[in-house]
Amino acid sequence: MLFTATDKTASARRFYPASVAESWASSPGVRTCMQANKGRDTKPELALRSAVHALGLRYRVGIRPLKQVRRTADLVFTRAKVAVFLDGCFWHGCPEHHAVAATNAQFWADKVEGNRLRDRDTDRRLAEAGWLSVRIWEHEDPVEAARRVKSIVDERRGST
Numbered sequence: 001m002l003f004t005a006t007d008k009t010a011s012a013r014r015f016y017p018a019s020v021a022e023s024w025a026s027s028p029g030v031r032t033c034m035q036a037n038k039g040r041d042t043k044p045e046l047a048l049r050s051a052v053h054a055l056g057l058r059y060r061v062g063i064r065p066l067k068q069v070r071r072t073a074d075l076v077f078t079r080a081k082v083a084v085f086l087d088g089c090f091w092h093g094c095p096e097h098h099a100v101a102a103t104n105a106q107f108w109a110d111k112v113e114g115n116r117l118r119d120r121d122t123d124r125r126l127a128e129a130g131w132l133s134v135r136i137w138e139h140e141d142p143v144e145a146a147r148r149v150k151s152i153v154d155e156r157r158g159s160t
Helices: 010-015 028-035 043-054 105-128 142-157
Strands: 060-063 073-077 082-087 132-137
Touching: 043 073, 043 082, 043 142, 073 142, 082 105, 082 142, 105 132, 132 142
Parallel strands: 082 132
Antiparallel strands: 060 073, 073 082
């Protein structure tokens, strides 16, 4: 059986809990655009991973540093206990580049503030478990960010 986002049957609601009419999006076009946003393998993430790899570091991609906490890091160095997060300027409220949304301004302000709070909570939980959390903004130069990551990982491993 094929369901669409506008079906109101109980079976359809299992697959589509909110119809387009009940969506937080300001329009169906915005909803479609937002659904197309990637959760991983974005251009800034691929550039950072490539630069880190070029420096000879090997890492895990998109895993939870702490299995019991539902937070995924972009790059994870398990032995050094370093978790790298590449934060998007819009989604995480970059002090240099964050632009306030023109439509649904309060929704997006609350969303970004919630992301910031979750980021701080994640950093705290990782620190309590002996991990180091590294935050990189998407606008940072990937080569410079990779050097910073290498320096931190080398220090944590005790190598130079």
